[in-house]
Amino acid sequence: MPSLSPRPDHTTAEANRRGPLATPAEVAEYLGVPVKTLYQWKYRGIGPNVHKVGRHLRYRWAEVDAWLNAQAAYDLAV
Numbered sequence: 001m002p003s004l005s006p007r008p009d010h011t012t013a014e015a016n017r018r019g020p021l022a023t024p025a026e027v028a029e030y031l032g033v034p035v036k037t038l039y040q041w042k043y044r045g046i047g048p049n050v051h052k053v054g055r056h057l058r059y060r061w062a063e064v065d066a067w068l069n070a071q072a073a074y075d076l077a078v
Contacts, residue, residue: 021058024050030064 027048028035041047042057048067050057 020060021051021053022061022064024057024059027059027064031068 022030024035024038028038031038038047038050042050048059048064050059052058
């Protein structure tokens with residue numbers, strides 16, 4: 001029988017404080033966008049990675065932060 005090891009910690013202290021999973025409403029508030037925008041991003045495949053838990057959508061905070069950091073690469077300010 002395989003031993004169950006604890007899940008690895010998230011990469012940021014902020015992600016640990018918030019907990020492992022977030023609802024679309026929590027992520028929308030964090031990013032400052034409407035929930036509808038998150039659904040559009042999911043449909044287009046351009047937003048943070050989203051997971052289905054049963055019939056519910058959930059986000060991992062570490063993935064949201066990683067996606068947000070990657071958006072900085074597209075900064076148009078010169």
